Amino acid sequence: MQQKILNLLPEELRNMTSDLYDVVLERSLMKAYQNLSEENKAKMARVFDSGAEEEKIDFLKNYLGDLQKIMIEETKKVVKEIKK
Amino acid sequence: MGIEQIPDINKTREEIDKKNAEMEKKERERIEEEYKRLSEQEKPTEEPIEENLVEEKKEEIKEWNKSETKEPKEKLVEEKKEEHKEEKKEKGEKEKEKEILENEITENFYDELKKIKSMPDKTGGLKMEKTEKYFQLIENWQDLAYLDNYKGIKNIFSELDKLKPSIWFYDFKKAQITNNVAKSMALNYKEWKIEDKEKPKIIKNFVKEQSKGKNIFYSIFYSKDKTLKEIAKILASNDIPFKNNIDVIVKEIENPDIKAETIARMTDIERESIEKKKQSLHALKEDMKRNKLPPDKMIKEQLENLGIDPKAASEILSETSEILKNPEVQKKIQELRSTIEKVTKKENGKEIPDAVKKVKKYIKDEKKESPWKTGFEATGGIIGLSLLFFIMLILKVENYLADKAGGKKIG
Numbered sequence: 001m002q003q004k005i006l007n008l009l010p011e012e013l014r015n016m017t018s019d020l021y022d023v024v025l026e027r028s029l030m031k032a033y034q035n036l037s038e039e040n041k042a043k044m045a046r047v048f049d050s051g052a053e054e055e056k057i058d059f060l061k062n063y064l065g066d067l068q069k070i071m072i073e074e075t076k077k078v079v080k081e082i083k084k
Numbered sequence: 085m086g087i088e089q090i091p092d093i094n095k096t097r098e099e100i101d102k103k104n105a106e107m108e109k110k111e112r113e114r115i116e117e118e119y120k121r122l123s124e125q126e127k128p129t130e131e132p133i134e135e136n137l138v139e140e141k142k143e144e145i146k147e148w149n150k151s152e153t154k155e156p157k158e159k160l161v162e163e164k165k166e167e168h169k170e171e172k173k174e175k176g177e178k179e180k181e182k183e184i185l186e187n188e189i190t191e192n193f194y195d196e197l198k199k200i201k202s203m204p205d206k207t208g209g210l211k212m213e214k215t216e217k218y219f220q221l222i223e224n225w226q227d228l229a230y231l232d233n234y235k236g237i238k239n240i241f242s243e244l245d246k247l248k249p250s251i252w253f254y255d256f257k258k259a260q261i262t263n264n265v266a267k268s269m270a271l272n273y274k275e276w277k278i279e280d281k282e283k284p285k286i287i288k289n290f291v292k293e294q295s296k297g298k299n300i301f302y303s304i305f306y307s308k309d310k311t312l313k314e315i316a317k318i319l320a321s322n323d324i325p326f327k328n329n330i331d332v333i334v335k336e337i338e339n340p341d342i343k344a345e346t347i348a349r350m351t352d353i354e355r356e357s358i359e360k361k362k363q364s365l366h367a368l369k370e371d372m373k374r375n376k377l378p379p380d381k382m383i384k385e386q387l388e389n390l391g392i393d394p395k396a397a398s399e400i401l402s403e404t405s406e407i408l409k410n411p412e413v414q415k416k417i418q419e420l421r422s423t424i425e426k427v428t429k430k431e432n433g434k435e436i437p438d439a440v441k442k443v444k445k446y447i448k449d450e451k452k453e454s455p456w457k458t459g460f461e462a463t464g465g466i467i468g469l470s471l472l473f474f475i476m477l478i479l480k481v482e483n484y485l486a487d488k489a490g491g492k493k494i495g
Contacts, residue, residue, distance in 0.1 A: 012417050013475060019428050020471045025447065026431060029440045041439065048442035056446060064443070075467050079474050082423050 024078055028070040036063060115344045119334070122326040122350055186231050193225045193236055201243065211249040218244055222261050226268040230276040234286065237265055241294060259306040262294040266311050270318035271369065284332035287315055292336065309342040316346050318368060320353040321361045420475065 033041065040063055047059045060067070200217045204210050218240050229237045244258065269276070269287045276283060295308035312333050319330045330350065337343040353361065 012421075013472065016417075016421065016424055016475055017468060017472045019424055020475075021468050023428055023431055024467060024471070025444055026436065026440070029444055029447075030434075030436065033437060033440050041437075044443065045437075045439035048439055048446060060443075071467055075471065078427065078471075081427055082420075082474075 020078060024071055024074045028067055028074045031070050032064050032067050115347055118347050123331055189228055190231050196221055205247060211247060215249045219261060226265045230272045233278060263306050263311045266291045266315055270315045273322055273324055281328055284329050288333055288336045309337045309339045312337050313342050313346045317349055320350050321364045
């Protein structure tokens with residue numbers, strides 16, 4: 001999806017938006033990951049390495065349910081950083 | 085980092101292109117074979133309800149033969165005939181009642197439509213109010229709109245076209261409603277009392293007609309091909325035959341990736357048990373209920389959260405290409421590019437656990453299908469849009485627009 005909307009944009013904007021989106025997503029995932037217990041960190045590695053599709057969806061729902069909120073917060077931070 | 089560090093980049097690229105072309109060729113051949121196979125399948129002739137009736141009759145005959153009663157068989161036959169007559173009469177009355185009720189409901193919807201049509205629409209505010217009423221009426225009507233062959237709903241869509249409201253996210257909301265009405269058409273396929281061969285044509289034409297024009301906002305969430313894919317899935321889950329029905333919908337899908345995904349999904353659904361199909365349809369109906377929540381408000385709120393005026397932002401976006409030609413904006417792009425590079429470079433130095441990398445890849449994967457993805461996709465899209473608007477803001481495009489249109493600001 002992200003790519004689909006980006007494809008509609010001129011290249012300069014596409015690259016910049018895509019890079020920033022990557023930063024936001026990675027930072028948010030790191031934050032969510034740090035909030036997990038060691039046991040769940042290991043579970044995450046196992047599920048996303050060799051788990052079935054359903055297990056992945058369940059993991060995202062059950063353990064990374066806050067990710068969307070975190071992403072919105074991280075977007076605000078990135079925006080602030082660039083504004084400086 | 086420089087190009088000289090990758091001396092054989094053209095050769096590598098050629099090799100990748102060649103490999104991709106081969107893979108694409110194979111995939112296309114596979115899709116064509118699958119499509120051919122599905123197209124050759126015949127419509128199922130047996131209805132489960134009839135099967136039950138036959139079984140019931142068999143049981144009755146068995147019972148009748150076993151009967152030790154002294155009464156003459158003729159009398160029993162007469163009694164059975166009477167029973168059936170009664171049943172038929174009762175059934176006929178119920179049918180009649182149902183028909184009367186359906187007519188009343190449809191009439192009520194038409195009355196409502198008449199009222200809305202008579203609402204004034206001279207000012208922007210009045211147009212907005214009238215549009216909202218039309219949208220509400222479509223949402224209330226869509227599940228029973230098969231009763232009048234969707235004539236009433238189509239009438240509302242043409243009224244909306246005439247009204248042309250300049251409302252924030254009008255196109256988006258219209259695309260959302262088009263998607264939902266089309267899905268309702270598919271969900272009510274069996275109840276819809278017209279010839280089967282006409283139904284897919286009506287759905288296809290409706291989606292085609294209402295998806296004309298391209299809008300960057302609703303293309304994130306809706307497109308003609310995406311809607312047709314969903315329709316095909318619903319029909320397959322509802323045991324509608326592929327030949328002369330679903331194939332009409334699939335043929336209309338232009339994007340080869342979406343077409344391939346749809347055909348692959350058809351094969352999966354075909355193998356699913358009746359119970360699984362029922363579950364999928366139930367989940368879909370639940371999704372549709374959730375879909376009635378206006379994501380336009382979600383986008384609007386998020387943009388406002390970042391200090392961006394959504395209305396002006398949407399106008400800016402439609403003029404993006406032109407704005408970027410401006411030399412002042414070009415200069416700003418270079419400055420912003422280097423700021424963003426600094427931010428991303430900071431990230432490159434950090435150690436990222438493998439598990440995080442894998443989840444990131446999973447989230448960014450366009451091909452996966454999951455109910456969770458739908459909700460996340462919306463958030464991802466909003467964030468993408470917000471970042472884009474933010475970039476536009478930094479590029480000082482508001483100044484450019486202010487010169488052009490007389491003082492409009494986006495943030």
